[in-house]
Amino acid sequence: MRFSGKLFAVVLFASISVLAESKNPADYPLRVHVYPHQKVHFYKGTTEEESKGEGIANLYENGVPHGVEFTFDCSQNVKGNPGFETYPAKWKKPNQELVVLVPVFAKTNAYFTCNFKTSVKDEVYAVNKGKLIKVPGVQYKDWMTKHNYDPEHGLNTPTNIQQEKEDSDSPTK
Numbered sequence: 001m002r003f004s005g006k007l008f009a010v011v012l013f014a015s016i017s018v019l020a021e022s023k024n025p026a027d028y029p030l031r032v033h034v035y036p037h038q039k040v041h042f043y044k045g046t047t048e049e050e051s052k053g054e055g056i057a058n059l060y061e062n063g064v065p066h067g068v069e070f071t072f073d074c075s076q077n078v079k080g081n082p083g084f085e086t087y088p089a090k091w092k093k094p095n096q097e098l099v100v101l102v103p104v105f106a107k108t109n110a111y112f113t114c115n116f117k118t119s120v121k122d123e124v125y126a127v128n129k130g131k132l133i134k135v136p137g138v139q140y141k142d143w144m145t146k147h148n149y150d151p152e153h154g155l156n157t158p159t160n161i162q163q164e165k166e167d168s169d170s171p172t173k
Helices: 002-019 137-146 162-166
Strands: 030-034 038-044 047-061 064-074 087-093 097-103 111-121 123-128 131-136
Touching: 030 097, 047 111, 047 123, 064 097, 064 137, 123 137, 131 137
Parallel strands: none
Antiparallel strands: 030 047, 030 087, 038 047, 047 064, 064 111, 064 123, 087 097, 097 111, 123 131
């Protein structure tokens, strides 16, 4: 009887560990840039209890950019990324569900996780002259290389983009 009690405790602890997502950014090898999106917030009194919505993002995986359409249902608000900023992410189910590590507003080194149900595209999203456009992933990858932009490897700010802003055919933000 003692053995089964210990076994139960080990199984219970292992189950809880699997369910709890890591809050360590190093455990999230992918990067996702979330564009402003449609969402609804649910409150109990003045406390936000849930945020649901849908949106689009760019996913950076193994040096390759992909556009992503997603839906989410999270415990806290998920905001779009300004500029070229990205959130750390990892696959829960490859090409179907991402776990995104989102910073808690106004708290340093505090995060929550949010699952995005995804539809991965070959096209990538970009802003050109203030409008959101789709561009082929290969074209965007060339732009990333030209401007030394690789958020998976800490190159979070593209270089030499002033000329791009003046060129109407270039995917820029």
